[in-house]
Amino acid sequence: MVLSLVSRQWKSIPAALFFGTRPFRSQAALDALSRASEEKIPNLVLYNYPSFSGAFSALFAHLYHSRLNLPCLILPFSSVEPLRVDDFLVEGLEICYLLDFVGPKGFALKLSQFMNRVIVFDHRKSSLPKIPPAEDSPENLTFNIDVEKSSSTSVYNYFSTKLAEKKLPCGEVKNLVNHEIRDRLEMVLKYMEDGDLRSWSLLDIKAFNIGLDEWRSKLNCITNPYLFDQLLEIDSMSLIAKGKSYISSRQDAANKLLDKTFKVRLGKGFYGECLGVSADGNADLSDEIGKALSIRSAAAGLRISAQMKKEAVLILKKTL
Template sequence: MHNSLLSSVAARSVCRLYRHGNLGIKRTTNLSLSYLYMDFRRSFRSDAALRALKTCETDVENDDDGFNLVLYKYPSFSAALAALFARRYHSLRRLPATVLPFSSAEPLRVEDLKIQGLKKCYLLGFIGPGGFAVELSRFIPEVIAFDHRKVTAKRVLELEGCPGNLQLRVDVSKSSARAVYEYFSGKLTEGVSLTLLNEQEESRVLRIFNFIEDDDLRLRNQPDIQPFKIGLRQLQLNLNSITNPHLFDQLVEMDPAELISRGESHVSSRLDEARKLLGAEFKIKLGRGFYGECLCIRADGHAHLSHEIGDELSKRSAAAGLRPIGAVVFMKRGLRGNLKMCLRSASGDADTAEIAKVRLSNSLIILRELFNLIELLDIRHTAAVAGQVPAPSSYAWTNMVNGLCHHNLRLNIYFLYV
């Protein structure tokens, strides 16, 4: 323990929420940068992980000091960064430790961790499913878990039979990575003049902390958060320390300025590509005009650019005096020849969620015959404006839409031309 507060908490043998600096739990969300990495359901209870645990057991059979185990949540950038600090601490202190990813897709089991010589277990970014942490504390002398999520804070309050050798350090006011960094930094400086990071590393890491917390806690204080996340995603960093033995070297060398630059470059190239596809948009009404009017475009083969196309289209829609919403329609596999429509807005004044409340999604499925009819009537409407043909009957057009419209759309979203 690095301070008297933690010592007294452990001595009283109770589970506590560590509310650093306040008496209450601040509101936050259960969002993090982990959504940047896809979980392919790979087995993390792999032979390699089990062999690593068995090797540790063999190495300490005749060693009274034992070893520590560090499990970090996968796939989570924040937790991987926390694992870096735990690993650096044990290395500087010359303490034997094993660092492994812990995935809910195929997690390590409690019985896997019943290893001779295991003295302490750290859980970084999670407390485990069900009573996982409590079960571990029944045979491991000390278990320390770190998390920042509000849902975890609620779970801790509901846990029963929590022993005194289990510390659940749930602080919803900071990211788990920062909490772990502060924890091991405090332990490292006890009696010695060591630091987890050198001056250059610390400068980069502290800025990364700001981006992580801005995303995890939804603070929205960092103007470059989107380019940072995109740059991080483009990096395609493998956060599995088993299959990527260079993970922690890559993390400590990561430069947030380079990630932001990479993200901005990626966004710029996609916007340029999206703008080239515009020019054939037309006007639609949403919900028979109840949700206003906006511009729409067909973008088959460019579904990967739907966000950028929608954002640019929403700007053109606003410039035309319509709602700042862009509707992007494209064909997609698995829809039996029907079409998908995505609603996007680059303006904070227009929230497509108000339409999504009716559809329960910002994406709509439209019958191809209906959309073809929309395009046909758009051509007829353009000709009518030019005085070449009579304007289409609004009553007849509405009846045709009612006949073709998907049953989930019939009462929700219609496309009517003015």
């Protein structure tokens, strides 16, 4: 379902209503907003942080504005001590994109009172209640909520189409991404979407997510000025290979412990027996050990498995 809300009503809210005591903010973000005001930068992009879909969406906004030489300020937006509406009451800002998030209830609506246009992208069903009724939405506020497509894919399509529609001298057509990396990038988006929508249908999706997760600490474009170049280099096959290696190493470590399984009588046998293993100092392998013990317990005709640490049962898993 794609939801785009555009109405033709305008309600004026005095800017003074947005001002208040400012709590802690990222000084770097505030400084960037101050410089944007001095330089009269009209385009503002806020992306969900630390979200991969948000970061890739910001990448596509960056590519679009770069291709057309349009000045643009891109900032991460975190739900932890987030930037507030009054932080954006700076001279020169005209268009604001909220990528992979809707923001607190009323956030986008308030931005639309002093921005020429506010455009929102998200894919989460939980965002739907935050969207104001059509009759309360001004014509310069647009919500693009597609619960069947990840935000990064929607934003990629949006800016690709928007760029293709631009009339350039000599009939030149600019592409958002170069042909040599397009297929690789779109495969990354496909895997990300599988995780964002909780489909888990693609082969090796678990390994992909494990490999991708190491990038999470690098998704702040303020502290990592090379973020967008790095995102363009990400390859799904490399991430899957890293994920598989990680999974394999954990399973190998768990297997060494599983060679020392023993039977445990529960309640002096009243509750039956299970296989156990001493996993002292290896609690981080509980998932791998628990699953393997369940399988072995079932094969031995036992109903549950146990992981032991210092003679205490940590995990009991029924094998039906």
